Amino acid sequence: MNLLFRTGLALGLWTLALSAWAQGEERFSTWTFGAQKTQRGGPCDVYMFKSNDHAEKVVDNILRSAGMGFGKRNFQVVECPRTDNCYATIINGVRYIVYDNSFLKLVEDRTHTDWAAISIMAHEIGHHILGHTSDGMGSRPDKELQADYFSGFVVHNLGGSLEEAQIAIRVLQGEEGDASHPPRRDRLATIEKGWREADSFYPRLVKNSSSPTPPPAPEIVKNEPKPEPPKTETRTGCIDGNCDDGEGVYINRKTLERYEGEWQESRPHGFGIQFYANGKKKYEGEFANGKFDGNGTLWLSNGNIYTGDFKTGTVHGKGVLLYANGDRYMGEFRNGQRHGQGKYVYAGGRQEVVYYVNDARRKAE
Structure with a gap:
């Protein structure tokens, strides 16, 4: 499954979409390596850019996997360079998923899989679908766990393993929680609950595994010398x-x-x-x-x-x-x-x- 965000680098220039950033917006699940906190300000106080086509396809796949690919989205997806982030927000009454493509590439490089970035995007979409951005109260541990459950459910239906559904939280978040986010162990448990709930509804004929068992090595006749590999020269x-x-x-x-x-x-x-x-x-x-x-x-x-x-x-x-x-x-x-x-x-x-x-x-x- 090729849902990588990293291809955004090859898609050329972004198109200017918005000219102003509203005051007093609420952001959810601001992601940083090792800790999470709400941030305000930054380059997108001035402008934002349209999302690239690849990210749009990822979002469409996430919605379809949750049975929501039949109608118009209730949010927009925008690229916001150099914010080092991915979050859900409401600006002037319009719902947005705002992401920094370079940040998601760093997430992939840190976790060695594109599933981490996909699970983060699914988590943020979950905030909008579950109505978390409508009450103006910001992030709370119960909201984050609900979005984690949604993310685990989605990753299963997209074909990811339980390990792949959990890897972003396991690698990128610290052990302790805070006033807005629960501790890592609770988040991992909730992601697993969502993943297993999806598995009970949509069981797989062949379980996905991030570490498949290799086939047994072929037997070698004893005392028979191994043939030397042919010598090859690298073409230049x-x-x-x-x-x-x-x-x-x-x-x-x-x-x-x-x-x-x-x-x-x-x-x-x-x-x-x-x-x-x-x-x-x-x-x-x-x-x-x-x-x-x-x-x-x-x-x-x-x-x-x-x-x-x-x-x-x-x-x-x-x-x-x-x-x-x-x-x-x-x-x-x-x-x-x-x-x-x-x-x-x-x-x-x-x-x-x-x-x-x-x-x-x-x-x-």
Whole structure:
């Protein structure tokens, strides 16, 4: 099942949809790594963008799985860049699901599955369907558990396992609860209840499992030497397509790194994906004249992941750096270094505003 949000990077420019953000709106289930809290303000105080087609399909599938795909939605779905969030809200009487595509990509990278992002979106849709956004009271533990139940029910019907339904809460939320959100153990139990309730209504002929049992290895005749694998040489250069002006696949002769994507004047130009020699993804996004340029995601060899702006092959502009230990820096970069104001979010949930000059931390000006 391919419901990934990460394809939004390849879909091009977003279309301006709204020009003002209403005052005093209530938000539900603001997601952060390790902790959850209600936030106000941010880039979408000024504007929001239409959702991409892929996210729209995910929402349609969620509604159909809950038996609600027959009529017009009672909410709109909008992309709101750099909010590091996904939440349900009402603005001027209109219901919205607001999400940051880069945030959902980070969720997928952190959990190693797209089911985490799908379950989060299902949870937020549940708030609207269950009427939680109508009373003006904001998030409460009982509302969050009801939305968790809905999410577990939906993930089952979309084909996800119980483990996949729970992975977002299991990995991203801390153990303790607060005034608006219940503790992790209660949320996991409620998601399981929703998943099993769906399973009782719609049992599967073959149970889905995120860890299938491998088939037994074939028997080997004793004392019979194993044949040596044939020696093969890796093809290099342009191995498929048009690597001059078009779309093609190219393997670097020295590094054996592979590029798949668009070309112009014999250089990567447009959208493309670059892979390390071991086959793991290195970069996905926009290129110009053979270099990372525009918006993209870079997977560093040390385990860190950067998503944001690039200029002539270097991190430059605004972006999010997810460290291998779970910490994040969200803010400004210049020539590959943190430079300017940003926000540092620790894996445990603590946040602080920070200011950097050439990657050295300074007091805010």
